[in-house]
Amino acid sequence: MLEVQNLSKRYRGIPAVEDVSFRVRPGEIVGYLGPNGSGKSTTVKIITGILEPSSGHVLFEGRDIQENLTGFRAALGYVPEEAHVYTHLSGLEYLQLVGRLRGIEERPLEERANRLLELLWLRSSRHSPISSYSKGMKQRVLLAAALMHNPRLLIFDEPLSGLDVVSARLFKDLLCELASEGKAILYISHVLEVVEQVCDRVIVLSQGKILADAAPSELTSLMKLSTLENVFAQLVQQQDTKAIASELVNTIRGNA
Numbered sequence: 001m002l003e004v005q006n007l008s009k010r011y012r013g014i015p016a017v018e019d020v021s022f023r024v025r026p027g028e029i030v031g032y033l034g035p036n037g038s039g040k041s042t043t044v045k046i047i048t049g050i051l052e053p054s055s056g057h058v059l060f061e062g063r064d065i066q067e068n069l070t071g072f073r074a075a076l077g078y079v080p081e082e083a084h085v086y087t088h089l090s091g092l093e094y095l096q097l098v099g100r101l102r103g104i105e106e107r108p109l110e111e112r113a114n115r116l117l118e119l120l121w122l123r124s125s126r127h128s129p130i131s132s133y134s135k136g137m138k139q140r141v142l143l144a145a146a147l148m149h150n151p152r153l154l155i156f157d158e159p160l161s162g163l164d165v166v167s168a169r170l171f172k173d174l175l176c177e178l179a180s181e182g183k184a185i186l187y188i189s190h191v192l193e194v195v196e197q198v199c200d201r202v203i204v205l206s207q208g209k210i211l212a213d214a215a216p217s218e219l220t221s222l223m224k225l226s227t228l229e230n231v232f233a234q235l236v237q238q239q240d241t242k243a244i245a246s247e248l249v250n251t252i253r254g255n256a
């Protein structure tokens with residue numbers, strides 16, 4: 001369904017993403033992992049059509065997304081990392097705006113927006129401005145907005161940030177439910193424990209290049225490690241964090 005082909009992006013000549021290729025098939029949840037600055041957001045900006053690649057292509061259902069960005073966006077649900085939304089609007093007004101932009105008719109739009117807000121525990125705040133919402137509430141509005149038009153492809157960028165335990169569990173269950181409906185899902189996260197539980201495959205990125213693309217269980221057994229977090233540490237984070245932590249404390253103590 002989603003096919004990323006030999007994608008590269010350079011900012012002022014400096015590569016941020018280099019020759020990245022992968023697929024996300026219907027019903028599949030694919031984790032996209034990498035340390036800070038490894039090129040995850042750049043890839044997502046290209047896939048969502050916000051940025052143009054320096055080279056390479058993004059195909060959706062066999063067609064380059066640049067040929068028909070409007071059509072592609074109608075099939076895409078994107079939950080960004082942060083709520084840069086129209087925060088003066090209420091949750092309900094925001095969903096109505098998003099629904100109208102997606103061409104949903106007024107009656108079903110009203111019903112769906114209210115129902116989504118209710119299911120995401122936002123009913124009592126639906127008329128309050130988003131600027132008054134907590135971080136987790138904003139995140140849940142973004143989730144509702146991404147689902148409004150029943151998209152075939154979903155991209156979640158750190159969706160758990162700010163979510164409490166129950167909301168995070170709901171989100172995990174929702175991911176699995178959406179995948180069983182045949183949605184293709186790309187899931188960017190640093191929460192490796194959750195990624196390991198829900199993803200069919202994980203792609204590990206480092207310095208703009210793909211280091212691994214396999215099922216979490218394949219990676220752990222191949223590398224003879226017990227968790228995805230250990231695999232990740234082995235692949236990309238060869239840093240002695242304990243020594244750095246101790247050095248940091250020494251520095252503020254004035255012993256360095």
Ligand SMILES: Nc1ncnc2c1ncn2[C@@H]1O[C@H](COP(=O)(O)OP(=O)(O)OP(=O)(O)O)[C@@H](O)[C@H]1O
Nearest residue numbers: 011012015016034035036037038039040041042043
């Ligand atoms: N607008 C920009 N101009 C110049 N360089 C940029 C720009 N955006 C990103 N970069 C660089 O591209 C590289 C990849 O950045 P990117 O934001 O894609 O990483 P990331 O994996 O999403 O990081 P994080 O986990 O911190 O969100 C970094 O070296 C970053 O400094």
